Amino acid sequence: MMKNKTWNQHVVKKENKSLVLEVIRTHSPISRASIANDTGLNKGTVSSLVSDLLEDQLIYESGPGESSGGRRPVMLLFNQLAGYAIGIDLGVNYLLGVLTDLEGNIVLEKLVQFNHLSYEEIEIELFTMVDYLMESAPPSPYGIIGIGIGVPGTVSKSGEILLAPNLGWKNIDLKSIMEDKYDLPVIIENEANAGAYGEKKFGVGKDFNQIVYISVGIGIGVGLILNDELYKGSNGFSGELGHMTIEVGGTKCRCGNEGCWELYASEQALVKSAENNGLSANKELTLEGLITLAEEGNVQAINLFNQIGDYLGVGINNIINTFNPQQVIIGNRMAFAQEWLTDPLNNRIRRQTLWFQQQDLEVNFSELLTHSSALGVAAFSVENFLITI
Amino acid sequence: MMKNKTWNQHVVKKENKSLVLEVIRTHSPISRASIANDTGLNKGTVSSLVSDLLEDQLIYESGPGESSGGRRPVMLLFNQLAGYAIGIDLGVNYLLGVLTDLEGNIVLEKLVQFNHLSYEEIEIELFTMVDYLMESAPPSPYGIIGIGIGVPGTVSKSGEILLAPNLGWKNIDLKSIMEDKYDLPVIIENEANAGAYGEKKFGVGKDFNQIVYISVGIGIGVGLILNDELYKGSNGFSGELGHMTIEVGGTKCRCGNEGCWELYASEQALVKSAENNGLSANKELTLEGLITLAEEGNVQAINLFNQIGDYLGVGINNIINTFNPQQVIIGNRMAFAQEWLTDPLNNRIRRQTLWFQQQDLEVNFSELLTHSSALGVAAFSVENFLITI
DNA sequence: TTTTGTTTGTCTAGTGGATAAACAAAGTTT
DNA sequence: AAACTTTGTTTATCCACTAGACAAACAAAA
Numbered sequence: 001m002m003k004n005k006t007w008n009q010h011v012v013k014k015e016n017k018s019l020v021l022e023v024i025r026t027h028s029p030i031s032r033a034s035i036a037n038d039t040g041l042n043k044g045t046v047s048s049l050v051s052d053l054l055e056d057q058l059i060y061e062s063g064p065g066e067s068s069g070g071r072r073p074v075m076l077l078f079n080q081l082a083g084y085a086i087g088i089d090l091g092v093n094y095l096l097g098v099l100t101d102l103e104g105n106i107v108l109e110k111l112v113q114f115n116h117l118s119y120e121e122i123e124i125e126l127f128t129m130v131d132y133l134m135e136s137a138p139p140s141p142y143g144i145i146g147i148g149i150g151v152p153g154t155v156s157k158s159g160e161i162l163l164a165p166n167l168g169w170k171n172i173d174l175k176s177i178m179e180d181k182y183d184l185p186v187i188i189e190n191e192a193n194a195g196a197y198g199e200k201k202f203g204v205g206k207d208f209n210q211i212v213y214i215s216v217g218i219g220i221g222v223g224l225i226l227n228d229e230l231y232k233g234s235n236g237f238s239g240e241l242g243h244m245t246i247e248v249g250g251t252k253c254r255c256g257n258e259g260c261w262e263l264y265a266s267e268q269a270l271v272k273s274a275e276n277n278g279l280s281a282n283k284e285l286t287l288e289g290l291i292t293l294a295e296e297g298n299v300q301a302i303n304l305f306n307q308i309g310d311y312l313g314v315g316i317n318n319i320i321n322t323f324n325p326q327q328v329i330i331g332n333r334m335a336f337a338q339e340w341l342t343d344p345l346n347n348r349i350r351r352q353t354l355w356f357q358q359q360d361l362e363v364n365f366s367e368l369l370t371h372s373s374a375l376g377v378a379a380f381s382v383e384n385f386l387i388t389i
Numbered sequence: 390m391m392k393n394k395t396w397n398q399h400v401v402k403k404e405n406k407s408l409v410l411e412v413i414r415t416h417s418p419i420s421r422a423s424i425a426n427d428t429g430l431n432k433g434t435v436s437s438l439v440s441d442l443l444e445d446q447l448i449y450e451s452g453p454g455e456s457s458g459g460r461r462p463v464m465l466l467f468n469q470l471a472g473y474a475i476g477i478d479l480g481v482n483y484l485l486g487v488l489t490d491l492e493g494n495i496v497l498e499k500l501v502q503f504n505h506l507s508y509e510e511i512e513i514e515l516f517t518m519v520d521y522l523m524e525s526a527p528p529s530p531y532g533i534i535g536i537g538i539g540v541p542g543t544v545s546k547s548g549e550i551l552l553a554p555n556l557g558w559k560n561i562d563l564k565s566i567m568e569d570k571y572d573l574p575v576i577i578e579n580e581a582n583a584g585a586y587g588e589k590k591f592g593v594g595k596d597f598n599q600i601v602y603i604s605v606g607i608g609i610g611v612g613l614i615l616n617d618e619l620y621k622g623s624n625g626f627s628g629e630l631g632h633m634t635i636e637v638g639g640t641k642c643r644c645g646n647e648g649c650w651e652l653y654a655s656e657q658a659l660v661k662s663a664e665n666n667g668l669s670a671n672k673e674l675t676l677e678g679l680i681t682l683a684e685e686g687n688v689q690a691i692n693l694f695n696q697i698g699d700y701l702g703v704g705i706n707n708i709i710n711t712f713n714p715q716q717v718i719i720g721n722r723m724a725f726a727q728e729w730l731t732d733p734l735n736n737r738i739r740r741q742t743l744w745f746q747q748q749d750l751e752v753n754f755s756e757l758l759t760h761s762s763a764l765g766v767a768a769f770s771v772e773n774f775l776i777t778i
Numbered sequence: 779t780t781t782t783g784t785t786t787g788t789c790t791a792g793t794g795g796a797t798a799a800a801c802a803a804a805g806t807t808t
Numbered sequence: 809a810a811a812c813t814t815t816g817t818t819t820a821t822c823c824a825c826t827a828g829a830c831a832a833a834c835a836a837a838a
Contacts, residue, residue: 006408006429007401008796009824015396016824033786040395042826047787064833070785071833222711226620232713244707245741247637257706257741317646318633322611322711324621352634352646397825398795405796422815431797436816453804459814460804781838789830797822806813 013049016041018387020049024059024078025103031065031073050076056389057082057141078103083142083385086133087378088149089191089370090126092166092218096370097129099137100378102145102386104202106371108136119169123177130182145385146185147178148377150194152221157232159188165254166218187380191215191373195366196223197230198376199329203367208327212319213372214241216312216334220262224323242266246314265311267334274304287333294340305340312341313348320349320361331366338365402438405430407776409438413448413467414492420454420462439465445778446471446530469494472531472774475522476767477538478580478759479515481555481607485759486518488526489767491534491775493591495760497525508558512566519571534774535574536567537766539583541610546621548577554643555607576769580604580762584755585612586619587765588718592756597716601708602761603630605701605723609651613712631655635703654700656723662693676722683729694729701730702737709738709750720755727754 016039023035030038036046053059060079064072080103089096093115099108110132112125126149134144151174153164159175178186189197196213199205205213211225220242224231242262243255250259263269267287274285279293279300293301316328334341346363366372405428412424419427425435442448449468453461469492478485482504488497499521501514515538523533540563542553548564567575578586585602588594594602600614609631613620631651632644639648652658656676663674668682668689682690705717723730735752755761 006796007404009398009401009822012396012398012401013824019395031786043787044789044827045825047789048824067834068785069835070783071787073786226615231615241711243710245703246634248635248703314634314637318707319711321632322630395825398793398823402795420815425816432816433798433818434796436818437795456805457814458806459812460806460816462815779838781836783834783836785834786832787830788832790828791826792828793824793826795823797820799819799821801818802816804813804815806811808809808811 016045017049017052017389020046021053021058021078021386021389024053024076028077029062029065029075031075033073035076058386058389080105081138081140083140083145084137085145085378085381085385086130086147087374087376087381088126088129088147089194089373089377090122090149090151091191092152095122095125095129096374097133098371098374098378099133100375100382102382104375104379104382106375107138108133109374119167119172122167127181130178134182142385144184146187146381147182148187148189148194148379148381149174149178150189150191150373150377152191152217152219155188155190159186161188185381185384187377187384189377189380190221190223192221192223193230193232194223194374194376194380195331195372196225196329196376197379198368198372198374199331199366200225200228201379202375203329203372204364205327205329208325208362210323210325211327211329212316212323212325213329213331214312214316214319215332215372216266216330217332218267220266220315222319226323241315241319244315244318246311246318261311261315265308265315269311270304270308270334273307274301277304279304287336291337294337302340305337306344308334308337309341309344310348313345313352316345316363317349317352326360327362327364329364329366331369331372333370335366335369405434406438406441406778409435410442410447410467410775410778413442413465417466418451418454418464420464422462424465447775447778467492470527470529472529472534473526474534474767474770474774475519475536476763476765476770477515477518477536478583478762478766479511479538479540480580481541484511484514484518485763486522487760487763487767488522489764489771491771493764493768493771495764496527497522498763508556508561511556516570519567523571531774533573535576535770536571537576537578537583537768537770538563538567539578539580539762539766541580541606541608544577544579548575550577574770574773576766576773578766578769579610579612581610581612582619582621583612583763583765583769584720584761585614585718585765586768587757587761587763588720588755589614589617590768591764592718592761593753594716594718597714597751599712599714600716600718601705601712601714602718602720603701603705603708604721604761605655605719606721607656609655609704611708615712630704630708633704633707635700635707650700650704654697654704658700659693659697659723662696663690666693668693676725680726683726691729694726695733697723697726698730698733699737702734702741705734705752706738706741715749716751716753718753718755720758720761722759724755724758 032046036043058079059076062075062077065075080101085100087098095112097110098106100106151161152166154162156162161172161174163170175186175188192215195215199213205211209228213223215221222241243257243260245259246261247259251263252258253260253263271285290301421435425432447468448465451464451466454464469490474489476487484501486499487495489495540550541555543551545551550561550563552559564575564577581604584604588602594600598617602612604610611630632646632649634648635650636648640652641647642649642652660674679690
């Protein structure tokens with residue numbers, strides 16, 4: 001049985017309803033007439049679909065708008081308060097939870113930090129976080145419409161966390177656990193994938209279709225937006241670019257490979273070379289400490305960041321040649337060091353990337369910084385909810 | 390004006406008609422009843438669509454099939470002779486043209502070899518080739534349905550050849566030139582992209598959805614099949630992986646970068662190290678010459694191929710980490726040396742690729758060898774033709 | 779103020795394609 | 809021969825979209 005997707009009028013209606021909702025979401029406030037004009041749908045069709053959406057409470061009518069030489073239009077607006085989504089960024093030593101409306105606006109946010117917790121202990125923190133956010137949600141027609149969780153590891157298509165090395169987790173079916181407990185749709189996604197989506201929806205990637213988002217933290221992860229959609233490989237493991245070889249016969253990595261990119265351009269690389277350089281110890285040798293040093297004008301610290309920027313450029317160059325993206329976004333904690341990374345990074349790219357790849361290419365730093373992932377998974381939940389309407 | 394895709398019953402019919410044709414193409418011979426069962430469409434709907442397709446001469450009825458306990462079914466078959474496609478692989482020193490039916494079977498094929506021709510001279514060869522293939526096509530309802538050309542260079546989405554370094558071409562709008570002359574749909578595609586599609590449709594990639602095809606010739610090009618579709622970047626330049634850095638500070642490449650993969654793992658790398666090793670000159674130092682030497686048991690030649698295999702593995706490792714594909718196909722001329730490449734290549738991958746990436750991963754050599762590209766572009770033309778029905 | 783023309787949104791009739799169910803034809807099985 | 813099965817067509821019905829008529833609400837010109 002192949003059961004290929006067949007087409008009938010029910011599909012047509014659902015599809016057109018989605019289209020109308022999408023137009024209202026992106027162009028609000030907008031009149032029925034403008035929707036008909038924009039989509040090419042007949043005026044009557046739009047009226048009928050709009051009345052459905054009004055019944056669903058997903059949109060509402062506001063007062064009349066400006067006349068353009070005739071009867072004044074009734075303006076339609078997306079009801080972003082029809083429900084709320086929970087997005088959680090599950091980090092190695094923190095838990096960042098946000099409650100967003102259907103437009104991705106943060107209604108409430110909470111950060112918990114910890115150290116060296118076991119899986120069971122983190123699970124308790126997670127439950128506490130979700131409970132808190134659920135209880136705090138304002139009343140709404142649809143209530144909590146879903147929970148999204150971003151994790152620093154590989155996630156299978158079925159939502160199982162296969163390997164999260166920095167957490168020490170392996171084969172944890174968090175999706176089922178959460179769905180059983182809360183009876184809500186749950187989405188588990190790689191942190192870099194989530195961040196990529198977050199930046200695309202709400203951050204610096206809004207106007208681009210082909211985006212490579214590079215999450216530079218302890219390690220390096222990459223999220224790919226290809227043709228406006230998140231791309232995952234055949235099993236959902238794509239974007240493990242932190243383990244791309246940039247130096248044959250280079251340093252051994254615990255992944256089994258050698259010369260891996262994240263050994264040269266991540267937070268762990270930064271801290272390690274700081275130690276090797278015997279940098280003065282009046283500041284702690286952490287990313288934050290080194291940023292403070294650099295801000296004070298410490299040349300050694302600045303050089304370290306320059307070095308990281310250069311190595312970032314090497315990997316980014318490879319990525320550009322592979323994907324020919326419109327935009328490269330550097331995100332996560334390392335984005336705080338933008339000031340000292342930009343020049344060496346851009347130099348490397350200007351010198352070494354094929355000229356036609358540089359056309360229409362933007363290299364940007366994250367706008368949402370540490371919030372990209374949480375907002376991204378929340379947005380996934382919203383998207384999933386809206387297509388079921 | 391956004392003019393988003395709207396849905397109506399015309400679209401539904403077209404889509405369902407395509408679906409029915411697709412099922413007949415892949416499952417022929419098949420009865421109307423089976424189609425209804427497979428697709429989920431109503432029997433009556435299938436009957437009506439089938440009668441349309443019969444009128445279009447795209448399918449035909451054969452004699453009755455086996456009964457399964459009731460009336461014997463009328464079997465339907467795809468009429469692969471309803472039209473013919475022309476596919477041309479435009480190489481640096483050759484022109485390979487094929488005439489295929491709508492199923493991709495080669496009806497006629499012709500190879501022309503040359504050396505150091507200017508663009509104008511190659512254009513003449515190209516015209517001669519197309520004229521020959523068109524005249525030789527058997528009579529059919531739709532005649533020649535399109536021309537596809539694979540070129541070793543970057544092609545913009547509008548079909549312009551932007552840069553073909555090994556040909557010395559720049560900004561040549563071959564698509565318009567051909568369409569004006571022949572008044573037929575013309576598709577220009579990068580040779581590696583075409584090869585990837587060819588292998589997916591007719592070669593070793595038939596049963597895979599995420600394929601990385603690596604065309605190893607004078608240089609290295611890569612074609613990506615992601616989610617069953619050819620992926621091109623934002624401008625159509627993706628897959629320029631020959632210029633991926635695999636050694637920081639390595640050999641200078643004329644692309645401006647250094648340590649590019651194709652300097653270590655292509656035909657040009659092979660020949661160069663053969664020269665440097667001062668290999669005996671009783672055979673010419675070409676790929677073919679070195680293969681002959683290796684077949685005779687020449688240890689030096691075999692070592693050279695082993696070296697190439699190892700470096701191929703380095704780049705392939707990066708690619709696997711990036712795309713998490715189901716299959717990697719090594720194609721083009723270097724595939725003839727499969728015998729001496731396989732072991733070092735697989736060793737490198739087995740040692741250095743993350744374990745979960747190796748699951749369900751196949752590394753294969755091309756089946757179509759030098760025909761992948763020509764068949765691929767012909768298949769593009771067929772596909773484009775069928776969706777206009 | 780009146781008239782004219784425009785814009786908005788609803789309503790009605792009609793079109794086209796899908797579906798379900800009845801039906802005829804051509805088999806097999808008992 | 810009778811009963812059942814399978815195939816493929818036909819018929820009546822449903823449903824979403826479209827075109828075009830229409831009324832309401834407004835602006836601008838007379």
